[in-house]
Amino acid sequence: MSKEHRRSQLQSDLKRHPFLTDEELSERFGVSIQTIRLDRSVLGIPDVRERTRILAERNYASVRAIGHAEIVGELLELELGRSGTSLLNTDDSMAFSKTQLVRSHFIFAQADSLALAVIDSDHAVTGLSNAKFKRPVTAGERLLARAEVIRSRDEDESVVLVETTAGGHKVFRGKFVVAQKAAVEDLRAPV
Amino acid sequence: MSKEHRRSQLQSDLKRHPFLTDEELSERFGVSIQTIRLDRSVLGIPDVRERTRILAERNYASVRAIGHAEIVGELLELELGRSGTSLLNTDDSMAFSKTQLVRSHFIFAQADSLALAVIDSDHAVTGLSNAKFKRPVTAGERLLARAEVIRSRDEDESVVLVETTAGGHKVFRGKFVVAQKAAVEDLRAPV
DNA sequence: TGCGTGTTTAATACTAACTATTAGTATGTG
DNA sequence: CACATACTAATAGTTAGTATTAAACACGCA
Numbered sequence: 455m456s457k458e459h460r461r462s463q464l465q466s467d468l469k470r471h472p473f474l475t476d477e478e479l480s481e482r483f484g485v486s487i488q489t490i491r492l493d494r495s496v497l498g499i500p501d502v503r504e505r506t507r508i509l510a511e512r513n514y515a516s517v518r519a520i521g522h523a524e525i526v527g528e529l530l531e532l533e534l535g536r537s538g539t540s541l542l543n544t545d546d547s548m549a550f551s552k553t554q555l556v557r558s559h560f561i562f563a564q565a566d567s568l569a570l571a572v573i574d575s576d577h578a579v580t581g582l583s584n585a586k587f588k589r590p591v592t593a594g595e596r597l598l599a600r601a602e603v604i605r606s607r608d609e610d611e612s613v614v615l616v617e618t619t620a621g622g623h624k625v626f627r628g629k630f631v632v633a634q635k636a637a638v639e640d641l642r643a644p645v
Numbered sequence: 646m647s648k649e650h651r652r653s654q655l656q657s658d659l660k661r662h663p664f665l666t667d668e669e670l671s672e673r674f675g676v677s678i679q680t681i682r683l684d685r686s687v688l689g690i691p692d693v694r695e696r697t698r699i700l701a702e703r704n705y706a707s708v709r710a711i712g713h714a715e716i717v718g719e720l721l722e723l724e725l726g727r728s729g730t731s732l733l734n735t736d737d738s739m740a741f742s743k744t745q746l747v748r749s750h751f752i753f754a755q756a757d758s759l760a761l762a763v764i765d766s767d768h769a770v771t772g773l774s775n776a777k778f779k780r781p782v783t784a785g786e787r788l789l790a791r792a793e794v795i796r797s798r799d800e801d802e803s804v805v806l807v808e809t810t811a812g813g814h815k816v817f818r819g820k821f822v823v824a825q826k827a828a829v830e831d832l833r834a835p836v
Numbered sequence: 837t838g839c840g841t842g843t844t845t846a847a848t849a850c851t852a853a854c855t856a857t858t859a860g861t862a863t864g865t866g
Numbered sequence: 867c868a869c870a871t872a873c874t875a876a877t878a879g880t881t882a883g884t885a886t887t888a889a890a891c892a893c894g895c896a
Contacts, residue, residue, distance in 0.1 A: 457872070473702070475853065486874050491855080501854055503694060503881090510701035511664070526750070558771035559717070559754035566750045579781045580749040585774045648843070666882065677845050682884080692883055694852090 460485070461493050472505045526563040527599065529571060535603060538572040540564060542597040549593040556591040561626050565616040568601045569630040573612050581611075582631035588624050595620040610634045651676070652684050663696045717754040718790065720762060726794060729763040731755060733788040740784040747782040752817050756807040759792045760821040764803050772802075773822035779815050786811040801825045 455463075460483055467482070468474060476494070480487045494501070500508070527542035548560045562585060570578050591597065598619050605613040611633055618626035646654075651674055658673070659665060667685070671678045685692070691699070718733035739751045753776060761769050782788065789810050796804040802824055809817035 473698070477853080488874055489872085492873080495855090503697075503853070506694075506698050506701045507664070510697045553768055555768075555770055557754075557758070558774075559750060559757045562753050562757070562774075563748075563750035566753070567748070577744055577746075579746055580778050582778065583749075583753075583774075583776045585776065587771050587773065590770045668882080678883095679845055680843085683844080686884090694882070 455483070461497060464490070464493055465497055465499070468499060468505070472509060473502060475502050526560070526567045527597070529568075532571065534572070534574050535606070536572070537600070537602045538568055539601070540568045540571075540599050542599070544591060544593050544595055544597060546593050554593045556593055556595070558587050561587065561591060561597065561618060562628070564597060564599050565601070565618060565626060565628050566630065568599050569614040569616055569628075569632060572601045572603060572614055573632045573634065578632050578634045580630055581633040583628055585626065585628040587626055591620055591625050597625065599626075646674070652688060655681070655684055656688060656690070659690060659696070663700060664693060666693050717751070717758045718788070720759075723762065725763070725765050726797070727763070728791070728793045729759055730792070731759045731762075731790050733790070735782060735784050735786050735788060737784050745784045747784055747786070749778050752778065752782060752788065752809060753819070755788060755790050756792070756809060756817060756819050757821065759790050760805040760807055760819075760823060763792045763794060763805055764823050764825065769823050769825045771821055772824040774819055776817065776819040778817055782811055782816050788816065790817075 464479065464483070467479075474482070476487050476490045479490045483490070493499075499505075527540035530539040530541055532538040542560070542564045544556045544560065546554070549556045562583075565585070566580055566583070570580065599616055600618075601614050601616045603612055604615050611631065614630045614632060616626070616628045616630065617624065655670065655674070658670075665673070667678050667681045670681045674681070684690075690696075718731040721730040721732055723729040733751070733755045735747045735751065737745070740747045753774075756776070757771055757774070761771065790807055791809075792805050792807045794803055795806050802822065805821045805823060807817070807819045807821065808815060
Protein backbone atom coordinates (compact mmCIF):
# COMPACT_ATOMS: atom_id res chain seq x y z
CA MET A 455 0.00 0.00 0.00
CA SER A 456 1.43 3.33 -1.07
CA LYS A 457 1.86 6.31 1.19
CA GLU A 458 -0.72 8.30 -0.75
CA HIS A 459 -3.22 5.52 -0.63
CA ARG A 460 -2.70 5.05 3.10
CA ARG A 461 -3.15 8.73 3.76
CA SER A 462 -6.36 9.11 1.82
CA GLN A 463 -7.62 5.93 3.43
CA LEU A 464 -6.69 7.32 6.83
CA GLN A 465 -8.61 10.46 6.13
CA SER A 466 -11.80 8.69 5.13
CA ASP A 467 -11.47 6.11 7.90
CA LEU A 468 -11.30 8.87 10.47
CA LYS A 469 -14.34 10.51 8.99
CA ARG A 470 -16.33 7.37 9.56
CA HIS A 471 -14.65 6.38 12.85
CA PRO A 472 -13.42 9.56 14.47
CA PHE A 473 -12.65 7.88 17.80
CA LEU A 474 -9.74 5.71 16.59
CA THR A 475 -6.44 6.29 18.41
CA ASP A 476 -3.04 6.38 16.72
CA GLU A 477 -2.30 2.94 18.12
CA GLU A 478 -5.45 1.43 16.62
CA LEU A 479 -4.69 3.13 13.34
CA SER A 480 -1.14 1.82 13.30
CA GLU A 481 -2.48 -1.71 13.71
CA ARG A 482 -5.10 -1.15 11.05
CA PHE A 483 -2.49 -0.06 8.50
CA GLY A 484 0.40 -2.22 9.66
CA VAL A 485 2.76 0.71 10.16
CA SER A 486 4.31 2.22 13.25
CA ILE A 487 2.64 4.79 15.46
CA GLN A 488 5.21 7.34 14.38
CA THR A 489 4.18 6.96 10.77
CA ILE A 490 0.55 7.52 11.68
CA ARG A 491 1.51 10.64 13.57
CA LEU A 492 3.52 11.89 10.64
CA ASP A 493 0.55 11.24 8.36
CA ARG A 494 -1.82 13.07 10.67
CA SER A 495 0.46 16.04 10.99
CA VAL A 496 0.87 16.26 7.23
CA LEU A 497 -2.88 15.99 6.71
CA GLY A 498 -3.56 18.46 9.50
CA ILE A 499 -5.69 16.01 11.46
CA PRO A 500 -5.77 16.64 15.23
CA ASP A 501 -5.45 13.86 17.81
CA VAL A 502 -8.32 11.72 19.15
CA ARG A 503 -8.98 13.89 22.14
CA GLU A 504 -9.19 16.99 20.02
CA ARG A 505 -11.40 15.24 17.47
CA THR A 506 -13.67 14.00 20.21
CA ARG A 507 -13.82 17.44 21.77
CA ILE A 508 -14.73 19.08 18.49
CA LEU A 509 -17.48 16.58 17.84
CA ALA A 510 -18.85 17.00 21.34
CA GLU A 511 -18.75 20.77 21.24
CA ARG A 512 -20.18 21.13 17.80
CA ASN A 513 -23.07 18.88 18.64
CA TYR A 514 -23.70 20.14 22.12
CA ALA A 515 -25.34 23.39 21.08
CA SER A 516 -27.13 22.31 17.95
CA VAL A 517 -28.72 19.29 19.53
CA ARG A 518 -30.11 21.47 22.23
CA ALA A 519 -31.34 23.83 19.57
CA ILE A 520 -33.46 21.47 17.59
CA GLY A 521 -33.00 17.97 18.91
CA HIS A 522 -34.46 18.03 22.35
CA ALA A 523 -36.02 21.34 23.20
CA GLU A 524 -39.75 21.31 23.62
CA ILE A 525 -39.78 24.51 21.65
CA VAL A 526 -37.43 25.65 18.93
CA GLY A 527 -36.44 29.21 19.74
CA GLU A 528 -36.89 31.12 22.97
CA LEU A 529 -40.41 31.78 24.18
CA LEU A 530 -40.70 35.52 24.82
CA GLU A 531 -44.34 35.88 25.69
CA LEU A 532 -47.35 33.64 25.76
CA GLU A 533 -51.06 34.13 26.25
CA LEU A 534 -52.41 30.63 26.28
CA GLY A 535 -55.01 29.91 23.66
CA ARG A 536 -54.55 33.35 22.13
CA SER A 537 -51.05 34.36 21.08
CA GLY A 538 -47.32 34.03 21.63
CA THR A 539 -43.91 35.22 20.49
CA SER A 540 -40.61 33.41 20.16
CA LEU A 541 -37.10 34.35 19.15
CA LEU A 542 -34.60 32.19 17.30
CA ASN A 543 -30.97 33.12 16.75
CA THR A 544 -29.90 31.46 13.57
CA ASP A 545 -26.34 30.30 13.01
CA ASP A 546 -24.11 28.46 10.56
CA SER A 547 -25.18 25.05 11.75
CA MET A 548 -28.71 25.76 10.52
CA ALA A 549 -27.64 26.88 7.10
CA PHE A 550 -26.32 25.44 3.87
CA SER A 551 -22.57 25.79 4.03
CA LYS A 552 -22.29 27.03 0.47
CA THR A 553 -24.86 29.77 0.56
CA GLN A 554 -25.20 30.49 4.29
CA LEU A 555 -28.96 30.44 3.74
CA VAL A 556 -30.89 28.98 6.65
CA ARG A 557 -32.68 25.76 5.81
CA SER A 558 -36.36 26.41 5.70
CA HIS A 559 -37.25 23.59 8.03
CA PHE A 560 -35.65 25.47 10.92
CA ILE A 561 -37.93 28.40 10.23
CA PHE A 562 -40.80 25.97 9.97
CA ALA A 563 -39.76 24.24 13.21
CA GLN A 564 -39.81 27.50 15.14
CA ALA A 565 -43.27 28.39 13.83
CA ASP A 566 -44.63 24.89 14.33
CA SER A 567 -43.45 24.56 17.90
CA LEU A 568 -44.71 28.03 18.73
CA ALA A 569 -48.13 27.17 17.31
CA LEU A 570 -48.25 24.10 19.53
CA ALA A 571 -47.05 26.01 22.57
CA VAL A 572 -49.86 28.52 22.17
CA ILE A 573 -52.40 25.73 22.11
CA ASP A 574 -50.73 23.91 24.99
CA SER A 575 -52.44 20.62 25.08
CA ASP A 576 -50.45 17.56 26.06
CA HIS A 577 -51.91 15.89 23.05
CA ALA A 578 -51.80 18.55 20.40
CA VAL A 579 -50.37 17.72 17.00
CA THR A 580 -50.13 19.60 13.78
CA GLY A 581 -52.67 18.34 11.28
CA LEU A 582 -52.26 20.74 8.42
CA SER A 583 -50.02 23.58 7.50
CA ASN A 584 -49.68 26.16 4.82
CA ALA A 585 -46.35 27.82 4.70
CA LYS A 586 -44.88 30.59 2.64
CA PHE A 587 -41.19 31.42 2.88
CA LYS A 588 -41.17 35.00 1.67
CA ARG A 589 -37.44 35.55 1.46
CA PRO A 590 -34.37 33.52 2.40
CA VAL A 591 -32.80 34.02 5.79
CA THR A 592 -29.05 34.33 6.16
CA ALA A 593 -27.27 32.65 9.08
CA GLY A 594 -26.93 35.12 11.93
CA GLU A 595 -30.30 36.81 11.51
CA ARG A 596 -32.66 36.83 14.47
CA LEU A 597 -36.07 35.44 13.77
CA LEU A 598 -39.04 36.80 15.65
CA ALA A 599 -42.14 34.65 15.30
CA ARG A 600 -45.56 35.85 16.36
CA ALA A 601 -48.43 33.39 16.62
CA GLU A 602 -52.12 34.14 16.88
CA VAL A 603 -55.04 31.79 17.24
CA ILE A 604 -57.51 32.86 14.60
CA ARG A 605 -60.14 30.19 14.94
CA SER A 606 -60.97 27.60 17.55
CA ARG A 607 -63.63 25.12 16.55
CA ASP A 608 -64.90 23.57 19.78
CA GLU A 609 -62.22 21.87 21.84
CA ASP A 610 -60.43 19.74 19.34
CA GLU A 611 -59.20 21.93 16.52
CA SER A 612 -57.57 25.33 16.38
CA VAL A 613 -56.16 27.38 13.56
CA VAL A 614 -52.98 29.31 14.37
CA LEU A 615 -51.44 31.94 12.17
CA VAL A 616 -47.70 32.45 12.53
CA GLU A 617 -45.72 35.31 11.04
CA THR A 618 -41.96 35.47 11.29
CA THR A 619 -39.87 38.56 10.75
CA ALA A 620 -36.14 39.26 10.61
CA GLY A 621 -35.06 42.85 11.15
CA GLY A 622 -38.57 44.07 10.46
CA HIS A 623 -38.93 42.19 7.18
CA LYS A 624 -41.41 39.38 6.78
CA VAL A 625 -39.69 36.11 6.04
CA PHE A 626 -42.35 33.54 6.75
CA ARG A 627 -46.11 33.20 7.06
CA GLY A 628 -47.81 29.96 7.96
CA LYS A 629 -51.20 28.67 8.94
CA PHE A 630 -51.27 25.66 11.24
CA VAL A 631 -54.32 23.55 11.93
CA VAL A 632 -53.68 21.95 15.29
CA ALA A 633 -55.68 18.93 16.45
CA GLN A 634 -56.14 18.20 20.13
CA LYS A 635 -57.31 15.60 22.59
CA ALA A 636 -59.92 13.16 21.29
CA ALA A 637 -59.21 14.16 17.75
CA VAL A 638 -55.70 12.85 18.13
CA GLU A 639 -56.98 9.46 19.18
CA ASP A 640 -58.81 9.15 15.88
CA LEU A 641 -55.69 10.07 13.99
CA ARG A 642 -53.37 7.83 15.95
CA ALA A 643 -51.55 5.01 14.25
CA PRO A 644 -53.62 1.86 13.85
CA VAL A 645 -52.07 -0.88 15.99
CA MET B 646 -20.09 26.71 51.51
CA SER B 647 -20.93 23.27 52.85
CA LYS B 648 -19.74 20.04 51.33
CA GLU B 649 -23.28 19.08 50.35
CA HIS B 650 -23.93 22.41 48.74
CA ARG B 651 -20.67 22.27 46.83
CA ARG B 652 -21.42 18.79 45.55
CA SER B 653 -24.91 19.56 44.32
CA GLN B 654 -23.57 22.74 42.76
CA LEU B 655 -20.81 20.74 41.11
CA GLN B 656 -23.34 18.36 39.67
CA SER B 657 -25.50 21.07 38.14
CA ASP B 658 -22.51 23.09 36.96
CA LEU B 659 -21.20 20.10 35.09
CA LYS B 660 -24.58 19.57 33.49
CA ARG B 661 -24.45 23.05 32.03
CA HIS B 662 -20.71 23.12 31.37
CA PRO B 663 -19.58 19.54 30.81
CA PHE B 664 -16.16 20.55 29.51
CA LEU B 665 -14.78 21.95 32.78
CA THR B 666 -11.60 20.26 34.03
CA ASP B 667 -10.89 19.44 37.67
CA GLU B 668 -8.48 22.34 37.79
CA GLU B 669 -11.07 24.83 36.56
CA LEU B 670 -13.57 23.42 39.01
CA SER B 671 -11.15 23.70 41.91
CA GLU B 672 -10.71 27.39 41.10
CA ARG B 673 -14.43 27.90 40.75
CA PHE B 674 -15.10 26.44 44.19
CA GLY B 675 -11.95 27.59 45.92
CA VAL B 676 -10.93 24.11 47.01
CA SER B 677 -8.05 21.86 46.00
CA ILE B 678 -8.04 19.59 42.99
CA GLN B 679 -8.03 16.59 45.30
CA THR B 680 -11.29 17.67 46.85
CA ILE B 681 -12.90 18.01 43.44
CA ARG B 682 -11.70 14.52 42.55
CA LEU B 683 -13.06 13.15 45.78
CA ASP B 684 -16.40 14.84 45.07
CA ARG B 685 -16.53 13.46 41.56
CA SER B 686 -15.72 9.95 42.66
CA VAL B 687 -18.39 10.10 45.36
CA LEU B 688 -20.94 11.45 42.90
CA GLY B 689 -19.90 8.93 40.27
CA ILE B 690 -19.02 11.63 37.73
CA PRO B 691 -16.39 10.58 35.17
CA ASP B 692 -13.50 12.82 34.15
CA VAL B 693 -13.60 15.48 31.40
CA ARG B 694 -12.26 13.24 28.69
CA GLU B 695 -14.85 10.60 29.45
CA ARG B 696 -17.64 13.19 29.65
CA THR B 697 -16.54 14.68 26.36
CA ARG B 698 -16.42 11.26 24.76
CA ILE B 699 -19.92 10.42 25.95
CA LEU B 700 -21.29 13.68 24.59
CA ALA B 701 -19.54 13.20 21.29
CA GLU B 702 -20.73 9.64 20.89
CA ARG B 703 -24.28 10.28 21.94
CA ASN B 704 -24.70 13.14 19.53
CA TYR B 705 -22.71 11.74 16.68
CA ALA B 706 -25.66 9.90 15.16
CA SER B 707 -28.50 12.21 16.10
CA VAL B 708 -26.88 15.38 14.91
CA ARG B 709 -26.22 13.88 11.58
CA ALA B 710 -29.95 13.25 11.54
CA ILE B 711 -31.04 16.85 11.76
CA GLY B 712 -28.30 19.26 12.72
CA HIS B 713 -25.75 19.27 10.01
CA ALA B 714 -26.60 16.81 7.32
CA GLU B 715 -27.47 18.32 4.00
CA ILE B 716 -30.41 15.99 4.04
CA VAL B 717 -32.54 14.81 6.95
CA GLY B 718 -32.96 11.06 6.64
CA GLU B 719 -31.01 8.66 4.49
CA LEU B 720 -31.14 9.11 0.75
CA LEU B 721 -32.16 5.78 -0.77
CA GLU B 722 -32.51 6.66 -4.40
CA LEU B 723 -32.34 9.78 -6.46
CA GLU B 724 -33.09 10.66 -10.03
CA LEU B 725 -32.05 14.26 -10.32
CA GLY B 726 -34.76 16.63 -11.41
CA ARG B 727 -37.33 13.86 -11.32
CA SER B 728 -37.74 11.90 -8.09
CA GLY B 729 -36.13 10.58 -4.94
CA THR B 730 -36.70 8.51 -1.83
CA SER B 731 -35.40 8.91 1.69
CA LEU B 732 -35.73 6.96 4.91
CA LEU B 733 -35.83 8.41 8.42
CA ASN B 734 -35.72 6.31 11.57
CA THR B 735 -37.58 8.24 14.21
CA ASP B 736 -36.64 8.03 17.87
CA ASP B 737 -37.47 9.46 21.29
CA SER B 738 -35.36 12.55 20.79
CA MET B 739 -37.67 13.63 17.99
CA ALA B 740 -40.86 13.16 19.96
CA PHE B 741 -42.77 14.81 22.78
CA SER B 742 -41.73 12.99 25.91
CA LYS B 743 -45.28 12.77 27.23
CA THR B 744 -46.96 11.33 24.20
CA GLN B 745 -44.09 9.82 22.22
CA LEU B 746 -45.56 11.48 19.15
CA VAL B 747 -42.94 12.71 16.71
CA ARG B 748 -42.90 16.48 16.30
CA SER B 749 -44.23 17.37 12.94
CA HIS B 750 -41.30 19.54 12.02
CA PHE B 751 -39.08 16.48 11.80
CA ILE B 752 -41.43 14.99 9.25
CA PHE B 753 -41.46 18.33 7.49
CA ALA B 754 -37.67 18.55 7.60
CA GLN B 755 -37.27 15.17 5.94
CA ALA B 756 -39.70 16.11 3.18
CA ASP B 757 -38.23 19.58 2.74
CA SER B 758 -34.65 18.44 2.45
CA LEU B 759 -35.63 15.63 0.09
CA ALA B 760 -37.46 18.13 -2.12
CA LEU B 761 -34.32 20.25 -2.26
CA ALA B 762 -32.07 17.25 -2.90
CA VAL B 763 -34.15 16.27 -5.91
CA ILE B 764 -33.78 19.75 -7.36
CA ASP B 765 -30.08 19.88 -6.50
CA SER B 766 -29.15 23.42 -7.14
CA ASP B 767 -26.55 25.07 -4.96
CA HIS B 768 -28.92 27.95 -4.60
CA ALA B 769 -32.28 26.28 -4.20
CA VAL B 770 -34.55 27.41 -1.39
CA THR B 771 -38.08 26.53 -0.44
CA GLY B 772 -40.46 29.32 -1.34
CA LEU B 773 -43.82 27.83 -0.54
CA SER B 774 -45.14 24.71 1.02
CA ASN B 775 -48.44 23.07 1.64
CA ALA B 776 -48.31 20.32 4.18
CA LYS B 777 -50.81 17.88 5.51
CA PHE B 778 -49.94 15.65 8.45
CA LYS B 779 -52.43 12.84 7.97
CA ARG B 780 -51.83 10.94 11.18
CA PRO B 781 -49.39 11.25 14.08
CA VAL B 782 -46.18 9.26 14.00
CA THR B 783 -44.99 7.42 17.07
CA ALA B 784 -41.28 7.39 17.95
CA GLY B 785 -39.67 4.31 16.48
CA GLU B 786 -41.60 4.28 13.23
CA ARG B 787 -39.63 4.36 9.99
CA LEU B 788 -40.61 7.12 7.63
CA LEU B 789 -40.29 6.56 3.92
CA ALA B 790 -40.57 9.77 1.93
CA ARG B 791 -41.03 9.76 -1.82
CA ALA B 792 -40.60 12.95 -3.80
CA GLU B 793 -41.63 13.67 -7.34
CA VAL B 794 -41.16 16.78 -9.41
CA ILE B 795 -44.57 17.56 -10.86
CA ARG B 796 -43.89 20.82 -12.58
CA SER B 797 -40.80 22.70 -13.62
CA ARG B 798 -41.38 26.19 -14.88
CA ASP B 799 -38.27 27.16 -16.83
CA GLU B 800 -35.06 27.06 -14.81
CA ASP B 801 -35.99 28.91 -11.69
CA GLU B 802 -39.01 27.28 -10.13
CA SER B 803 -40.04 23.68 -9.54
CA VAL B 804 -42.95 22.09 -7.76
CA VAL B 805 -42.17 18.95 -5.82
CA LEU B 806 -44.74 16.64 -4.31
CA VAL B 807 -43.62 14.63 -1.29
CA GLU B 808 -45.54 11.77 0.24
CA THR B 809 -44.37 10.08 3.41
CA THR B 810 -45.53 6.69 4.63
CA ALA B 811 -44.92 4.67 7.77
CA GLY B 812 -45.57 0.97 7.55
CA GLY B 813 -47.58 1.43 4.38
CA HIS B 814 -49.83 4.13 5.85
CA LYS B 815 -49.71 7.68 4.58
CA VAL B 816 -48.63 10.08 7.27
CA PHE B 817 -47.70 13.18 5.34
CA ARG B 818 -48.29 14.86 2.04
CA GLY B 819 -46.71 18.11 1.04
CA LYS B 820 -46.22 20.31 -1.96
CA PHE B 821 -43.03 22.36 -2.10
CA VAL B 822 -42.39 25.21 -4.48
CA VAL B 823 -38.64 25.45 -4.78
CA ALA B 824 -36.95 28.55 -6.16
CA GLN B 825 -33.55 28.36 -7.81
CA LYS B 826 -30.68 30.43 -9.08
CA ALA B 827 -31.59 33.94 -10.21
CA ALA B 828 -34.90 33.73 -8.47
CA VAL B 829 -33.09 33.45 -5.19
CA GLU B 830 -31.23 36.65 -5.84
CA ASP B 831 -34.51 38.50 -6.08
CA LEU B 832 -35.69 37.00 -2.85
CA ARG B 833 -32.46 37.56 -0.98
CA ALA B 834 -32.36 39.80 2.04
CA PRO B 835 -32.12 43.49 1.22
CA VAL B 836 -28.76 44.79 2.40
C1' DT C 837 -7.14 19.58 77.71
C1' DG C 838 -7.04 15.80 74.80
C1' DC C 839 -9.37 12.47 71.77
C1' DG C 840 -11.92 11.14 67.91
C1' DT C 841 -14.24 12.15 63.66
C1' DG C 842 -15.02 14.43 59.36
C1' DT C 843 -13.16 17.17 55.86
C1' DT C 844 -9.67 18.73 53.24
C1' DT C 845 -5.06 18.86 51.31
C1' DA C 846 -0.46 17.03 50.06
C1' DA C 847 2.61 13.80 48.13
C1' DT C 848 3.82 10.12 45.34
C1' DA C 849 3.59 6.72 41.77
C1' DC C 850 1.21 5.47 37.76
C1' DT C 851 -1.63 5.86 33.23
C1' DA C 852 -3.17 7.08 28.19
C1' DA C 853 -2.51 9.51 24.41
C1' DC C 854 -0.43 12.37 22.89
C1' DT C 855 3.65 16.52 20.87
C1' DA C 856 8.27 17.65 19.46
C1' DT C 857 12.71 16.55 18.25
C1' DT C 858 16.64 13.93 16.83
C1' DA C 859 18.61 10.10 14.98
C1' DG C 860 18.83 5.87 12.64
C1' DT C 861 17.47 2.13 9.09
C1' DA C 862 15.71 0.44 4.62
C1' DT C 863 14.73 0.69 -0.07
C1' DG C 864 14.87 2.18 -4.60
C1' DT C 865 16.66 5.32 -8.37
C1' DG C 866 19.82 8.04 -11.08
C1' DC D 867 27.73 4.01 -5.13
C1' DA D 868 25.46 8.04 -3.32
C1' DC D 869 21.47 10.15 -2.20
C1' DA D 870 16.60 10.89 -1.35
C1' DT D 871 12.29 9.19 0.34
C1' DA D 872 9.90 6.64 3.56
C1' DC D 873 9.70 4.70 7.67
C1' DT D 874 10.93 3.55 12.60
C1' DA D 875 13.09 4.25 17.13
C1' DA D 876 14.29 6.76 21.15
C1' DT D 877 13.84 10.31 24.33
C1' DA D 878 11.87 14.16 26.87
C1' DG D 879 7.83 16.74 27.95
C1' DT D 880 2.56 17.57 28.21
C1' DT D 881 -2.40 17.15 30.00
C1' DA D 882 -5.69 15.36 32.73
C1' DG D 883 -6.35 12.35 34.96
C1' DT D 884 -6.42 7.44 38.77
C1' DA D 885 -5.13 5.29 43.12
C1' DT D 886 -3.23 5.33 47.47
C1' DT D 887 -1.30 6.87 51.73
C1' DA D 888 -0.53 10.22 54.89
C1' DA D 889 -0.79 14.56 57.06
C1' DA D 890 -3.17 18.96 58.53
C1' DC D 891 -7.12 21.16 60.46
C1' DA D 892 -11.52 22.22 62.69
C1' DC D 893 -15.36 20.77 65.82
C1' DG D 894 -17.61 18.64 69.33
C1' DC D 895 -17.54 17.02 73.68
C1' DA D 896 -16.30 14.25 77.87
